[in-house]
Amino acid sequence: MSSQQRIRTWFRKGERVKYISHLDVLRYWERAIRRAGLPLAYSQGFTPHPKLFFASPLPLGFTAEREVMDVILDGRIDPAEFQARLAQQATDDLSLVGAREVPLGAPQPQAAMLWSDYRVIVPGLDPADARQRAESFLASDTLTWREERGERERTYDLRAATAWLTTRPIDGGTELAMRLQSDQHITARPEAILAALFPGFEPQSFVRTGIVLDDRSPARELWRRYGQYL
Missing domain, CATH: 3.30.70 (Alpha-Beta Plaits)
Incomplete structure (x- = not known):
């Protein structure tokens, strides 16, 4: 049985950060997950990338109430604990509003x-x-x-x-x-x-x-x- 886990999260993007890029959002969540002490998985290779998968980049100038991001972890954790720990590292402008486990083999959000x-x-x-x-x-x-x-x-x-x-x-x-x-x-x-x-x-x-x-x-x-x- 794989030790990896996939958590699907929903987050909001507020007014003060509506002009930051999708890459900035990705970096923000990577740092927040690491600060929360959660076992974020990375790709293999010369330049490992965090296994964060988004439904669709939000256009600059838009705010959002329920954006979708899948997080792959190198270890298992209860989704409620995942959300609580990550919430302590997030801000009101970029904050989680929900989290649940989905199958590792589920299609990536963008494809679905x-x-x-x-x-x-x-x-x-x-x-x-x-x-x-x-x-x-x-x-x-x-x-x-x-x-x-x-x-x-x-x-x-x-x-x-x-x-x-x-x-x-x-x-x-x-x-x-x-x-x-x-x-x-x-x-x-x-x-x-x-x-x-x-x-x-x-x-x-x-x-x-x-x-x-x-x-x-x-x-x-x-x-x-x-x-x-x-």
Whole structure:
């Protein structure tokens, strides 16, 4: 039996650190885990790397409520103790909100990503107008969207990449909430929703509120299909 263990964690990224890079986040957690005295595993080779696996790098300027990070340990520990010890080394701006053990052979979070949930505050956007535009978008069959990133250009169906989109009146504007495709085929971004449906409006904030992973396993699929493990 392997002595290694895999802990899946969820963490928040606050306002004060929304402009630090993904590499800085990785280094932060590596140092926090080591300060907590936890047996973090490293890769073999000339330049060992910590075995930390993230669902997806968060864009600069975004905050987050439940980012996903898998931690491989060279020893076993109760997930509750892992979380408690690591919490003592973390800050309010980058802090754990959950931890549980997952199988060592489970797909890495990035490979298992399906959707990302976002909340966007848009000052000056009339709630009634926002609701009407959102409903019209959701009622449409397709919305071809083209975007450029550097020298790369891609075209995809933004409507198909949107599971849901809601609007809520807030003081001075509208809050948008959405679930967007974030798998190996398409990564839709909330900026595209803003540009396509609400051109001319500048967001006050972007928050990734959650990440949906494909947690299917052969045993779980049998249970869902037949109501029992076979």
